[in-house]
Each structure stands twice: as C-alpha cells, then as structure tokens.
Amino acid sequence: MTGRAVRCPVCADRISWEPGAPVSVWDVENSRYETVRVTALAPEKRADLERLAYRQCPNPSGDTAAHYLPATYADHGEPLVIGLVGAPASGKTHLLTAMIRQIHLDGLGAHGITAAPLDFRRHRDFHDDYVRKFEAGGTLSGTDTGVVEAADILLLRGPTGARPVSFFDVAGEDLEDPEARNRATKFLAGTTAVVFVHGSEDPLDTGRPTPRSENRSFHLAVERLLALPDGARLPAVIAVTKSDRLRYVPPADRWLHRGDERTVDAARIRAESRDVFAYLHHVGAGASLRPFEAFTRCALHFVSASGGDAKPVDRGDPAVRHFPRGFRPTRVLEPLVSILAMTGMIAGAEAERVGAP
Structure with missing residues (x-):
C-alpha cells in the first residue's frame, strides 16, 4: 500500500487511500455511481468535485457487497466509527436520530466542536427519513435487518482537528444473531467506540426485585469486541434510554432535571455512572452492565430521545403512534461527549479522566 492506510467502516478491511485515484458521482437518473477522473481538473474544480464524490472501497477480503465512501474520507484525522448496540425496541434508532439532530443544532458548540455532513447524500436521506419525521412527533420504525451501511457520516471539527465520524445503527435481531458471517455486524471489527443502549424499565416495576436478566445483544457484541487486538481498551458508554419514564424516580430524576451539560467534568460523569450502575443493578438488569465490567474505560448515562411515551393516534389502529408532547430530547449528547473525550x-x-476506573 503506497497511499494512506485507513480502515473501511463498512467491511472493516484496511485499505490504501491512493492520491489522485478516480472518484465516482451518483447518477440520480440511472441510480448508479459514475466514475470520474479528476487528475486533469484544476485544483479548485477537483476539490469541489471530491467534496461531493465517492470512492469505491476495494474490499480486499471480498466478503462484502460493493460499497462506497466519501471521496474525502481520508483527508482528515483518524476516523471514528461509533456503533449503537442494543436489543430490539431498546430505542437505538430514536437515540441516534435525536443525537444527530442535536449535533446539527450546535449541541457540541460548548465543547468547541462544529459539525457538517461528510456524506451529503447519506445525511440528506437520514434527515428526510428519520429526523423530519421525529420532529413532527412521529415514531420511528426499528432498523431493518441486514443493514450494513453507516446511518450517517459526519465531519466533526474541533481544537484537536477534524475527524470523520460514522454512526452504525444495526437491528437488534442482527446483533443477537450468532452467525459468524453475519454481514450486518461486520462493522464491529473496525469500530472505535460503542454506545450500548438499554431501554429503561417502567418506573412502576423498579421497586420489585427481579432475577438477573439476559442481554444477548450486549453479550455477543462484547465478546466479539474483546476478541479484537486491544479490544478491552475500546471506549464504551452505556445509555439508559426512555429515561423520561424515570423522571420522578431517584436517581434518574436528578440527572434529567439537569438537562444538557456544557462542560466536561469527570467527577460529575463518574457520579452519574454510579447512579446508572445502581439503577440497573436494582432493577435486575445486571447483564446490561457487562460492558462496564469488560472495557477499561466506560461511562454510563440516563438519556431521553423523545421526552415522553408515544400514544396511539387512532384507537382502531394502536400500531400508529405519535408523541403528543412533541419532540423533546434530554441529555442525548452526553454519551457522545463521553466518547469524544475518551477518544481525544x-x-x-478532565477529558482524560472520563470513563477511567
């Protein structure tokens, strides 16, 4: 390899990013990629074209269908690949949607970080299919099984430089599938950080002791990640979603009432982590604490993507639901802030101490 070596976030192969290689643009009319050679273009035209173009991953292992990355993917700092892991109906898609929405509303500005789409077409599709619907109070369907592409790829710029960030939201059914050649979970081999998503229990049940639970999504993902070189050193976060159901229940109420934080305070994050740990242990969700036991750096957070439960729109069709109070995310960026601190x-x-024992 003579170019810069990067790991593809889709197939997890190490590939060489060659300068001056051909790029592709998306042909909307024919729904296909069209190759364009840029070496003959003036520097200004070349830079403008590449910002909207793609490169096909060579996929040296040959174990993944043809896929493309933004043509500027390797022009910045070391890419981050963040995966959301959780059981079906745990709230992963709602959390990711709220998180990306808040990022683009300057939610990371207090930390000196700005955001822009790296893959404009992918980001537009994600906004149209998920963010817009959620902002209108609609519920989101779970992730389709077999999805192998990133949900969105952003470019974050901050005091330490610019880094591409790919977000993977994989169906819980795929995460629980022990098939070794499960393509949907291939991204785990190249992930740089993980958000483990646990859906909160109904507060009416929190006072009753329950037997130790089983969380197959967490278990399989943790074991696959620990098998990687230095896998135990991956930054990890446990996010308790749907925490609005706990807004009057200690200790969650304390954190939800704080709203979004504007500073990185390792002691505060450690205090919230202790409270989340105690909550999960109390409700018998000890299996969801496996990431805390497995990884050397782990933070735990209470989050609420919507701010309330969805209600049926039509009594005749209870499957059609909406959020009557609208879209009110709370603390959805705290898991990401912890990851950004743990990854530099x-x-x-303070950032260096986040997630440390």
Whole structure:
C-alpha cells in the first residue's frame, strides 16, 4: 500500500487511500455511481468535485457487497466509527436520530466542536427519513435487518482537528444473531467506540426485585469486541434510554432535571455512572452492565430521545403512534461527549479522566 492506510467502516478491511485515484458521482437518473477522473481538473474544480464524490472501497477480503465512501474520507484525522448496540425496541434508532439532530443544532458548540455532513447524500436521506419525521412527533420504525451501511457520516471539527465520524445503527435481531458471517455486524471489527443502549424499565416495576436478566445483544457484541487486538481498551458508554419514564424516580430524576451539560467534568460523569450502575443493578438488569465490567474505560448515562411515551393516534389502529408532547430530547449528547473525550476529540485533563476506573 503506497497511499494512506485507513480502515473501511463498512467491511472493516484496511485499505490504501491512493492520491489522485478516480472518484465516482451518483447518477440520480440511472441510480448508479459514475466514475470520474479528476487528475486533469484544476485544483479548485477537483476539490469541489471530491467534496461531493465517492470512492469505491476495494474490499480486499471480498466478503462484502460493493460499497462506497466519501471521496474525502481520508483527508482528515483518524476516523471514528461509533456503533449503537442494543436489543430490539431498546430505542437505538430514536437515540441516534435525536443525537444527530442535536449535533446539527450546535449541541457540541460548548465543547468547541462544529459539525457538517461528510456524506451529503447519506445525511440528506437520514434527515428526510428519520429526523423530519421525529420532529413532527412521529415514531420511528426499528432498523431493518441486514443493514450494513453507516446511518450517517459526519465531519466533526474541533481544537484537536477534524475527524470523520460514522454512526452504525444495526437491528437488534442482527446483533443477537450468532452467525459468524453475519454481514450486518461486520462493522464491529473496525469500530472505535460503542454506545450500548438499554431501554429503561417502567418506573412502576423498579421497586420489585427481579432475577438477573439476559442481554444477548450486549453479550455477543462484547465478546466479539474483546476478541479484537486491544479490544478491552475500546471506549464504551452505556445509555439508559426512555429515561423520561424515570423522571420522578431517584436517581434518574436528578440527572434529567439537569438537562444538557456544557462542560466536561469527570467527577460529575463518574457520579452519574454510579447512579446508572445502581439503577440497573436494582432493577435486575445486571447483564446490561457487562460492558462496564469488560472495557477499561466506560461511562454510563440516563438519556431521553423523545421526552415522553408515544400514544396511539387512532384507537382502531394502536400500531400508529405519535408523541403528543412533541419532540423533546434530554441529555442525548452526553454519551457522545463521553466518547469524544475518551477518544481525544475533546482534550484536557478532565477529558482524560472520563470513563477511567
């Protein structure tokens, strides 16, 4: 390999990013990629074209269908690949949608970080299919099984530089599938951080002791990640979603009432982590604490993507639901801020202590 070596976030192969290689543009009329050679273009035209173009991954292992990455994917700092892991109906898609929406509403501005789409077409599709519907109060369907592409790829710029960030939201059914050649979970081999998503229990049940649970999504993902070189050193976060159901229940109420944080405070994050740990242990969700036991750096957070439960729109069809109070995300960026601190995107003494024992 003579170019810069990067790992493809889709197939997890290490590939060489050759300077001046042909790029492809999306042909809307024919729904296909069209190759364009850029070496003959003036520098200004070339840069403008590449910002909207793609490169086909060579996929040296040959074990994944043809896929493309933004043509500028390797022009920045080391890419981040963040996977959301959780059981079916745990709230992964709602959390990711709320998270990306808040990012583009300057939610990371307090930390000196700005965001822009790296893959404009992918980001437009994600906004149209998910963000717009959620903002209108609609519920989102779960992720389709067999999805192998990133949900969105953003470019985050901050004091430590610019880094592409790919977000993977894989169906819980795929995460629980032990098939070794499960393509949908291939991204785990190249992930750089993981958000483990646990759907909160109904607060009426929190006072009753329950037997230790089983969380197959967490278990299989953790074991696959630990098998990687230095897998135990991957930054990990446990996010308790649907925490609005716990807004009057200690200790969750304390954190939900704080709203979004504007600073990185390792002691505060450690205190919230202790409270989440205690909550999960109390409700018998000990299996969901497996990432805390497995990874050397792990933070735990209470989050609410919607701010309330969805209600049926039509009594005759209870499957059609909406959020009557609208879309009110709370603390959805805290898991991401912890990851950015643990991966060096947010720097400083406090960031270095986030997630540490």
